[in-house]
Amino acid sequence: MRISRMVGYLLCLMIAFILLPLSSSGEAGHDDTIVYYIPVEQTVERGLEAFLKRGFETAKEQGADHIVLEIHTPGGAVDAANNIARLMSESDIPITAFVNRDAISAGAFIALNADDIVMTPSANMGAAGIIDGAGNAADQKAQSYWLNRMQVAAEQNGREPLYALAMADSSIDLPEYNAPEGTFLTLNAQDALEVGYAEAIAENRQELLTYLGIEDAIEVEMTVSLAEQIARFVTNPIVISVLITIGSLGLMIELFSPGFGVPGILGISSLLLFFFGHMIAGFAGMESILLFGLGIILICIEIFFSGFGIFALLGIGSIVTSFLLASYSTVYMVSSIAIAIVITGIVAIVMFRYFGNVGPWKKMVLQETFSIEEGYISNRSRDDLIGEIGESLTTLRPGGSALIKDEYLDVVTEGRYIEQGRKIKVVKATGSHIVVRELNSNH
Template structure:
């Protein structure tokens, strides 16, 4: 009886395990999970991509969104907008850290409903730095600390760890964090302090933790256009594109036809507007305004208006760039850099490009000079010293008979009456200069 009872208990255990597994799989069946990559630098192009991902997930009634985090951080403004998208999503979200979620990536992860980490991954080190790589000013730092605190408290996490990620003045003895260091949590540390709900080796373990075994897994990937947009909307790339665009178009004005400089300049400007349009920052009106501004600049070159067309053209171009950009300050700085680079290129072009080097081929240097046999009119050097008679009054121009040839002449400056004797004193092209002489001088 005892043996039979043991067998019955074992059979009941297996039955319960099978039933629970079946129930879990049934719970996941018919459900959909979106896996959305959050990779590389956090910038406004990534924001546009994640906005589309969340919007698409909501339209398709997806059951869960998993953000696969692998980012070293990035721009604070972009991180703030992305965190808002994640926080306000109508669909449950999980930040699944597959390698690292540093700086802005840590802040975005804290705004998800749950955080799950792979073994050996990290999150943290979220201090705000400026463009020079130094710590930001007190005002920006204070605002960022407030954001980190709010993100931690959003899901009842202890805010001291979030603050320690952004403020090197905070010490945490339990983790051996000393003053002057920023907190970076490993997966095991994050689990112990409540900054991660679980550790999952792969997606299968992740779905098991989320009780979504058997759910349909869908990959949401960047399109080619979005990949280009992420590159060209980077704050470092923008001034490069504008500089190449301005310099290319200036070089094109100095070269015959439409060649490589024009293609480079037009392509750079096209990439700028294309990327910002895909990212959702630019519209058709900004492109039209840019074309109008460029047309005014061309009009200023070929029809000088004392700078009026030039000023209006620059204003229109700057306005179009501001309308297309996510940051007015950033685009103005980029525009100034592009202007300086273009002016420097123009100075080099005027001063050195026609002397030597491979760039000499860019500019047409051929000239129709007399040394090469090009002559606009014949210089009558043989007439110099010849004498003749004024056929008309010279005041100072008129006609004269010289060597039995009727010629158009001009006096040296004085008035010469008709019929007076004259002598050719100089010849310059078609201009024959004469002076009045006496009969004695003629002899």
């Protein structure tokens, strides 16, 4: 009951996070110019994409006249940056990128997709070389694609593509902008203004509005709700691996623990957090959670009511499918599941080796032993019959019945045929297997 109540509180808290309202700095009338400020901060990933999608939709619904993306990011995932660029191109509302600190890598790409770029005096933009998950330069195919995207982003807004290419291609030599061959171009505010990669330099929002010619605009600031902050954190590929690993470890360790304790709570909480974050980000639906719940039920059925492995396989398949459906990247999810399986498998072997006789796990392992001293005999040895004389009660072909020491026994010959009523002698007894020979036999 306590566990159910805790889970209920957690779900209620999650719903409250979802319903957190947007904050604004004023209310607009019908004739007022409305500017929406949307922050583009921290790492560019799919959680940020989901937040910007909500921001653009809200701005359109509220009749915004201008959107300002306040950019301060070190970059991030190429796929998320591409999707954000698509959102920007599909928007009917003019968009200004206000680089108030740094627009690095994917951040520079996002800025280049805006209608205008305005930078603070200390801002920087560039260093957009593409790297893989291990931090090394991406393969030639990925680099070629990214260079094309950077070039198109520059050209579509009338900017000289050379500088966009230099941001992503270290072979381009621009020593006059501190980017000799072998380094990626990073433009400061003055350099960006000089080469046409910034339309203006502004110290703050008010100067930005003055440049845009809407000094008296109503300013509305989109804020990232706590739920969206969680979603952005949870959808990070590294965090996904950690959550799935903690979830599987917690539930596995619970099998070795009496009752339901901390490992189980951590395991369930990690998995709930995974699904919650992916639901907020728009990647997971109820079907993912239902499949996951079904998988847990099937595995429990296998544990407590043996189904010869069928229910376990169906349960594991259901859980893996639920993760894949909730993920924005099959590659990331498969690698995360693989990591979780390896770590959980290693811990399971250790736990089974040293703690296999405790907790619910002991219900799946035979603990009792049956010994002769306790009266359990699986195969009684009849060594006492060796050398005894008896009589064949049936024809032995080579098996049949015999009377030996006033006992009716099943016997077998050494291979010879012995007729009924003949005298026989026990020559061997292995467990219940009694071998006889005809008494007058020469063998």
